[in-house]
Amino acid sequence: MKNNLAERRAERRWTQADLAAALGVSRQTVISIEREKFDPSLPLAFLIARTFGCAIEDIFTAE
Amino acid sequence: MSKVSFTSKRAPIHHYVLAVILGAILTIAVALLVGASNPGDFWLAAGIGALCAVYPAMSLGIKVFVSRHTVTRDPHGEQSVELQWMRQAGAGAFLDVLVATIVAALVLTIGRLEIDALPVLLGLVGLSAVDAGLRYVAIRHRALK
Incomplete structure (x- = not known):
């Protein structure tokens, strides 16, 4: 899946560690999602969308 | 399988005592078994058996009696x-x-x-x-x- 997580995080001036703490996951998880090497589970995708106040499809798109 | 995180909490002191007792019982049991299987060199075999068993036995004791007070399950570990x-x-x-x-x-x-x-x-x-x-x-x- 493609995603714009890095751009959205940068807009808020959050570090990867900040986002990881907000999501309750490791920083490596955030790095892997941003580099599109790890597809988050559905609960985590919902949590990410809720954190950024948008829908899942606003962040993640199928390749 | 999920991740766990350690807390700064401590278990009640008697739980540490129970952990050590369970670890000691298991260690002695393994030592006796190993010693009995080598009757010619009972004490040497039992000593080696005890050395091999003491770490996992104590770990099991801590897992059973202490961990639930000092370790909490990470709700997002699966993610x-x-x-x-x-x-x-x-x-x-x-x-x-x-x-x-x-x-x-x-x-x-x-x-x-x-x-x-x-x-x-x-x-x-x-x-x-x-x-x-x-x-x-x-x-x-x-x-x-």
């Missing part, structure tokens, strides 16, 4: 990429060990060789642990580079 890395490493290591076992069995069968089972089993344990560890490091490195 982390590390879990996927561990699963990939474990699955890869399993296949490696399976292939190594099949190849070794073939070589022994064709070559009509006879070797002790204990070194082979210990070798398999070592191979699987080292293989899974190396695979985890490699997967992690590839994902983060």
